[in-house]
Amino acid sequence: MPARIPRGQQVLVATAVLVATATLGASLVDPPWLRLALVLALGVTNVAVAIAVVRAQRAMLLELARERVSEAALRRSNEELTFQTLHDPLTGLYNRRWLAEALPREIHRAERRQLPLAALLVDLDHFKQFNDTFGHQAGDEALRQVGQLLQRHVRAEDVACRYGGEEFLLLLPEADAAVALRRAEELRAAAASQPIRTGSGELPPLPLSVGVAILQEAGGTGDALLAAADAALYEAKRQGRNRVVLAGSGSTASVPASR
Incomplete structure (x- = not known):
């Protein structure tokens, strides 16, 4: 052994x-x-x-x-x-389900730190006409490229969502009215100069209208913030599109669109 x-x-x-x-x-x-x-x-x-x-x-x-x-x-x-579940499949941005979770959290953070919170409600001007003229596939490509444009213009702490149809929403923590208007105008100008690129060539740019609202000036709640941004967007459309309007002021931060 x-x-x-x-x-x-x-x-x-x-x-x-x-x-x-x-x-x-x-x-x-x-x-x-x-x-x-x-x-x-x-x-x-x-x-x-x-x-x-x-x-x-x-x-x-x-x-x-x-x-x-x-x-x-x-x-x-x-x-x-x-x-x-939390992202829009076409643009890759967050969807409204994510917004429903993120908005109360951002409001709570803004209130705790006593800092502003801005909402930018963005709408593609004449999108239905674009779809009817160039087809739904071109329309989808336009939405994708606008989504990419938004992603290039947001900071890490910002929230960019597809709000529905041709509407998008950006939440900008710590952005007051002056900062939010400047950011919105930069976004509008970029969209107005960016052709929509498709496999068959370039199509005309799709200008944007933007409604801007500030949490503390809108009433302090999520519903009030979104309603104020929506009212400002409606005013931008009423004034002629391709412009930025601040809620409660009716002031325009851009040039009128060419018709």
């Missing part, structure tokens, strides 16, 4: 054997040197028993690996589902 090695060394050797066998395959038990290592490490004289133990350990490790892969796949699937 072979001499036994100290128990601590047995554990080390056994661990090395199990890891190597589980990683590289059961065929590793064939070389004579490994048979001897198994006998010494596991403290048995029967090589078949030692091999059976190693194979059982390998099967257990493989099963654990499969479970981890399944858990990772499930986690990725849940993340994808969450993304789809």
